[in-house]
Amino acid sequence: MxxxxxxxxxxxxxxxxxxxxxxxxxxxxxxxAMEKLKIIPRGVSKKVxxxxxxxxxxxxxxxxxxxxxxxxxxxxxxxxxxKEAKYLHKGMTSSDVLDTCFNLQLIQSSKIxxxxxxxxxxxIKRQALKHKYTLCIGRxxxxxxxxxxxxxxxxxxYQEFLRNKKRLESSVKEISTCAISGAVGxxxxxxxxxxxxxxxxxxxxxxxxxTQIIPRDRHAQFFATLAIIASSIERFSLEIxxxxxxxxxxxxxxxxxxxxxxxxMPHKKNPILSENLTGLARLIRSxxxxxxxxxxxxxERDISHSAVERNIxxxxxxxxxxxxxxxxxxxxxxxxxxxxxxxxxxxxxxxFFSQRILLELTTSGFTREEAYRIVQKNAMDALKxxxxxxxxxxxxxxxxxxxxxxxxxxxxxxxxxxxxxNIIFNRSLKxx
Numbered sequence: 001m002x003x004x005x006x007x008x009x010x011x012x013x014x015x016x017x018x019x020x021x022x023x024x025x026x027x028x029x030x031x032x033a034m035e036k037l038k039i040i041p042r043g044v045s046k047k048v049x050x051x052x053x054x055x056x057x058x059x060x061x062x063x064x065x066x067x068x069x070x071x072x073x074x075x076x077x078x079x080x081x082x083k084e085a086k087y088l089h090k091g092m093t094s095s096d097v098l099d100t101c102f103n104l105q106l107i108q109s110s111k112i113x114x115x116x117x118x119x120x121x122x123x124i125k126r127q128a129l130k131h132k133y134t135l136c137i138g139r140x141x142x143x144x145x146x147x148x149x150x151x152x153x154x155x156x157x158y159q160e161f162l163r164n165k166k167r168l169e170s171s172v173k174e175i176s177t178c179a180i181s182g183a184v185g186x187x188x189x190x191x192x193x194x195x196x197x198x199x200x201x202x203x204x205x206x207x208x209x210x211t212q213i214i215p216r217d218r219h220a221q222f223f224a225t226l227a228i229i230a231s232s233i234e235r236f237s238l239e240i241x242x243x244x245x246x247x248x249x250x251x252x253x254x255x256x257x258x259x260x261x262x263x264x265m266p267h268k269k270n271p272i273l274s275e276n277l278t279g280l281a282r283l284i285r286s287x288x289x290x291x292x293x294x295x296x297x298x299x300e301r302d303i304s305h306s307a308v309e310r311n312i313x314x315x316x317x318x319x320x321x322x323x324x325x326x327x328x329x330x331x332x333x334x335x336x337x338x339x340x341x342x343x344x345x346x347x348x349x350x351x352f353f354s355q356r357i358l359l360e361l362t363t364s365g366f367t368r369e370e371a372y373r374i375v376q377k378n379a380m381d382a383l384k385x386x387x388x389x390x391x392x393x394x395x396x397x398x399x400x401x402x403x404x405x406x407x408x409x410x411x412x413x414x415x416x417x418x419x420x421x422n423i424i425f426n427r428s429l430k431x432x
Contacts (some may be wrong), residue, residue, distance in 0.1 A: 001265065005280065005318070005319055005322045006318050006322065006411070007206045007318070007321055007322055007325065010109055010112045010113075010317060011110055011314075011318055013105055013108045013109050013112075013314075013317075014105060014109075014313065014314035014317075014318065016055060016056045016059075016060070017056055018105070018108075018410060019101060019105065020054045020056065020059060020073060021054055021196045023070070023073055023097050023101055023102050024048075024052060024077070025202065026096070026097050026100050026101060026180075026202070026351065027048070027077075027088050027089060027097065027200060028045050028048060028049055028198065029043075029198040029201040029202060030088075030089075030090075030092060030096075030194055030197075030198050031045040031048060031087060031088060031090075032045040032197070032201075033191075033193065033194040033197035033198060034087070034090060034191075034194055036193055036197070037193060037194065039088065039191065039194075040087040040090060041084075041092065044082070044084045044087045045400065046086075047081060047082075047084045048077065048081050048084065048085060050287065051080050051081045052077045052080050052081050052085070053080055054359055055076055055080075058076045058079070059072050059073050059076045062075050062076055064095075066285065067075065067143060068094075068096065069094075070089075070094040070097055074088060074203060075094055078163055088189070090189075091188075091189035091190030091191075091194075092180060092182060092183050092190060093183045093212060094163060094183055095179065095212050095213045095214075095301060096179055096181065096182065098178070098212075098306075099179050099210075099213055099214040100178045100179060100198070100202070101146065101202070101315060102309060103173050103175045103176065103177060103204065103214065103231065104202065104204075105313060105315070106172075106175050106219075106222060107172060107175070107176060108322070109317035109318075110168060110171075110172045110317075112321055113168060113229075113320060114165065114168060114169070114172075116320075116321055116325055116328070117161060117165045117229075117324060118165070118326035119324075119325075119328050120161060120324055120327055120328045120331065121158060121161055121165070123328050123331040123332045124154055124158045124331055125154075125158050125330060125429070126332075126335060127150075127151070127154045127334065127336075128152075128154035128155040128158055128196065128416055128425075129151065130151070130391055131150040131151040131154065131336065131338075131426075132149060132151035132152075132421060132422075133149055133151065134149050134150040134151060134336075134338045134341065134416055135147055135148075135150075135341060135342060135345060135414055135418070136148060136149065136150045136153070136338075136341035136344070136345070136351065137341070137344055137345050142242075142257065142388040144347070144351075144352055145347050146352045146417060147345060147352060147414055147417040147418070148417070149418060149421055150336065150338070150341065151249075151421070151425075152421060152424060152425075153239070155424065155428055155429075157232075157235075157236050157426060158238075158428070160235070160313075161232060161233050164225075164228065164229045164232055167225045167228060167229070168225055168226075168229065168310050170225075171221050171222040171224075171225040172222075174218045174221050174222060175206055175218050175219060175221075175222050176203075176204050177199075177204055177205050177206065177207040177214055178195065178198055178202060178204035178205065178206060178207060178217065179195070179207040179210035179213070179214045179394065180194055180195035180198050180199075181195060181207075181210045183212060184211065184212045184300040184301075185209065185210045185211045185212050185213075185300060189246070189260045200201070211294055211299075211300040211301060212300045212301035213297070213300075213301045213305075215295075216294040216295045216297065216305060217292070217295050219291055219294065219309070220288075220294065220295050222289055222402045223287045223290075223291035223312060223316060224288050224291070224292075226287065226316050226317070227284055227285040227287065228285075228318050228322065228400040229320060229324075230279060230280070230281040230284035230285055230320060232275050233280075233281050233283045233323050233324070233327055234277065234278050234281035236277075236327060236331075237274035237275070237277040237278050237281070237327070237330075238274075238278065240253065240271055240274040240330065240334070241271045241274045241275060241278075243255055244271045244274075248340075248344065249337060249340050250336070250337055250340050250341045250344060251334055251335060251336050251337065252269065252271075252329050252334070252335040252337070253269075253271050253272070253273055253274065253330055253333075253334065253335070254333035254334065254335060255269045255335075264399065265395070271301065273326055273329075273330050274330065276326070277323055277327060277330075278422075280319050280322070280323045281323065283315070283319055284316050284319050284320050284323070287312035287315065287316040290312055291308070291312060293308075294308055294309070294396035305311075330394075330410075342418050348382075348383060348389075349382055349383075349386065349387060349388050349389050350382075350388060350389040350390055350412055351379045351382055352384055352391045353389065353390075353411060353412050354375050354376070354379045354389070356411050356416065357375050357393060357399075357408070357411060358371050358372060358375045360403060360408075360411060361375065361399065361402065361403070364402040364403055366402070374396065374398055374399060375393075378392040378393055378396055378399075379392075390408070390409065390412050392407055394408055394409070
């Protein structure tokens with residue numbers, strides 16, 4: 001991923017130095033297990049640990065000649081360690097190292113992503129509670145529907161990202177496996193006890209059957225989860241973008257004193273961060289199809305998945321980390337305008353009370369079809385004439401013959417739409 005959208009902590013996980021360090025940890029754990037099982041002489045793992053320093057440049061130089069990364073790595077370690085290094089990798093195959101390492105890198109990345117989600121959840125929850133009863137118009141199809149509160153809008157995102165956190169935790173468990181099973185996964189040249197030892201040492205589970213690789217359906221689930229999180233980020237970003245439109249302007253991204261919105265138009269304050277997140281979400285989701293296609297490999301293995309994972313592993317996790325942090329900062333610093341929300345509520349002169357009038361008419365002797373027709377006509381007339389919906393209702397003798405005017409006026413009450421807000425909050429934030 002390019003530097004612009006990379007944060008150092010997660011980027012370091014995918015650097016060669018960390019990758020080779022994990023490879024060495026795997027080889028050391030396997031050697032230690034083999035020593036305990038008396039497969040190789042004692043002291044090998046200790047000497048390798050002491051002398052087997054990672055030299056990234058040297059490994060890459062050797063790989064340029066041998067065209068095999070694991071062999072290049074082992075050759076470099078051998079140069080440092082000496083003859084004892086010949087016992088490394090005994091009975092193992094490259095995939096034992098590569099796949100176990102890949103899973104560990106995904107786990108390391110996920111620890112950061114889970115922290116990102118916790119941080120974001122805290123920011124969303126704070127806004128939800130602060131604006132629990134801040135009235136705004138709810139929209140369906142982009143059109144004014146009925147009043148809700150801005151806090152309720154935030155609470156829906158809070159719940160969505162809680163689900164995302166659970167999905168990621170589940171997907172991490174799915175890829176937390178280790179395979180040290182040798183060529184085609186039969187353990188013909190390595191004891192399964194070595195695999196068990198390595199798995200325990202690295203805090204992984206043993207892969208029950210690994211052919212020569214760890215099954216890629218596990219990784220497909222993981223990358224699909226990242227894509228779902230990205231889609232949630234986009235949904236939130238779209239909401240902000242829509243609410244920041246000049247005609248709406250109910251919320252606005254924080255705009256710094258020295259910030260500039262347009263090279264040509266000095267008046268512009270654009271939702272560039274939210275727009276950026278919409279684009280980054282597309283990138284993260286683009287990893288899903290390749291991850292799904294990686295499931296179908298030839299027989300016990302091929303390497304068609306390898307180049308894919310070398311790209312989507314770092315790119316998807318690094319980009320998601322950046323996106324979650326950007327969204328956190330947007331939510332934390334979001335400018336929210338309750339007065340503009342009230343002004344927008346007044347744009348349609350109360351026609352969003354139409355359902356309440358409809359329901360009252362159906363309890364006053366009208367059929368639903370009759371009530372709907374009467375209310376719709378008055379609502380459409382009020383909208384067309386830009387006049388008061390209440391005035392239309394109380395001047396309609398069909399309605400006032402059934403319902404007194406003073407009772408009709410009481411139906412135009414905002415608190416009617418917020419009376420259950422506390423119930424929704426209580427059940428959503430229970431034990432949270």
